[in-house]
Amino acid sequence: xxxxxxxxxxxxxxxxxxxxxxxxxxxxxxxxxxxxxxxxxxxxxxxxxxxxxxxxxxxxxxxxxxxxxxxxxxxxxxxxxxxxxxxxxxxxxxxxxxxxxxxxxxxx
Amino acid sequence: xxxxxxxxxxxxxxxxxxxxxxxxxxxxxxxxxxxxxxxxxxxxxxxxxxxxxxxxxxxxxxxxxxxxxxxxxxxxxxxxxxxxxxxxxxxxxxxxxxxxxxxxxxxxxxxxxxxxxx
Numbered sequence: 001x002x003x004x005x006x007x008x009x010x011x012x013x014x015x016x017x018x019x020x021x022x023x024x025x026x027x028x029x030x031x032x033x034x035x036x037x038x039x040x041x042x043x044x045x046x047x048x049x050x051x052x053x054x055x056x057x058x059x060x061x062x063x064x065x066x067x068x069x070x071x072x073x074x075x076x077x078x079x080x081x082x083x084x085x086x087x088x089x090x091x092x093x094x095x096x097x098x099x100x101x102x103x104x105x106x107x108x
Numbered sequence: 109x110x111x112x113x114x115x116x117x118x119x120x121x122x123x124x125x126x127x128x129x130x131x132x133x134x135x136x137x138x139x140x141x142x143x144x145x146x147x148x149x150x151x152x153x154x155x156x157x158x159x160x161x162x163x164x165x166x167x168x169x170x171x172x173x174x175x176x177x178x179x180x181x182x183x184x185x186x187x188x189x190x191x192x193x194x195x196x197x198x199x200x201x202x203x204x205x206x207x208x209x210x211x212x213x214x215x216x217x218x219x220x221x222x223x224x225x226x
Contacts, residue, residue, distance in 0.1 A: 001169075035212035044112075044216040045153075045202070056214070088153055092212045096168040099145075099153040 002026055002091050006100035012108040019076040021103045023089035028069045030093025036065055036074045039102075040085045048087075049074060079105075110135035112203050112217035120197075120224050126190040130203030130217060137161055137179060141206040142186045143213050144177065146199040154199075158206065159186055193224045 003026040013019055023034065029052075036049040047056040049065035052072055062077040076083055084107050089100040116128035130142070144156040157167035159177040167175045176189040190197060200221050204213035 031210070033210065033212075042218065044218045045213075046216075047212060047214050050207075050212045090153075090155075090212060092210070095166060096157075096170070097155040099155065101152040 001096050002029065002094055002098050004089055004091060004098055004100035006087075006089060006103045008103060009101075010104045010106060012106050013079055014108045015079050015081055017079050019074075019079055019083070019105060021074040021076075021087055021105075023067075023072040023074070023100050025070040025072075025091060029072075029091045032068050033091060033093030034065075034067070034072050035090045035092060036063075037088045037090065038083075038085050039088060045088070076105075081107075110205060110215055112205065112215060114201060114203050114217045114220040116201075116220060116222070118221060118223060120193055120222060121226050122194055122224055123192055126188070126193050126197060126222055126224070128188045128201055128203075128220065128222070129185050130187070132184045132186075132205070137181060137184045137186065141209065141211075142177075142179070143204045143206060144188045145202045145204060145213065145216075147202070147219070148196070148199040156188065156190075156201075195224050198222065198224045 005024045007022045032052040034052045037045040039045040053065045064075045066073050086102045088102050111133045113131045120126045138161045143158040159165045174191045179186045200219040202219040204216040207214045
């Protein structure tokens with residue numbers, strides 16, 4: 001199975017700053033089928049990005065995804081208070097689908 | 109707008125069977141792929157598997173011997189059964205809907221905590 005490694009484990013930033021989150025795969029992700037999710041405890045995870053770079057429905061344009069093959073990045077251009085949460089990447093190009101361990105984005 | 113809600117016992121004894129149901133509202137269960145994902149306390153997300161509305165399934169090999177998923181079209185629900193549970197199966201269990209055969213999990217329930225303990 002494909003192992004996804006996210007970095008950093010925790011990212012401490014202030015509202016208005018730019019966040020850059022990384023997701024590295026142990027082997028190439030088929031068709032760049034890589035998604036990013038936002039998750040707050042007690043809530044449903046929310047799909048942000050799919051196919052590495054396509055924003056999901058109603059996701060603001062401050063979220064962007066990039067990358068291909070084994071290296072992917074989620075960028076949040078200007079952090080809003082509601083953006084502080086845990087972010088997961090997921091590959092859905094190969095079975096079993098796998099998730100990264102998460103990056104916690106916390107307020108500095 | 110489709111919504112998903114997990115339900116089932118919050119406490120299961122070791123060696124017994126964990127049974128959860130996901131109720132779909134605001135849309136039909138027909139012609140979609142439905143997934144189960146779990147998150148042990150303090151850990152990341154683990155994909156358990158999915159079922160298509162026709163009843164075809166794909167399970168994570170790590171759990172395949174213990175997992176069964178089913179669909180109840182008449183009640184717009186789908187279900188998860190996990191047998192011979194241990195403390196390692198303690199987790200928040202999420203149900204979700206995929207956008208298509210080659211699509212991520214688009215819509216999720218809020219999750220339900222299942223604790224395995226005697």
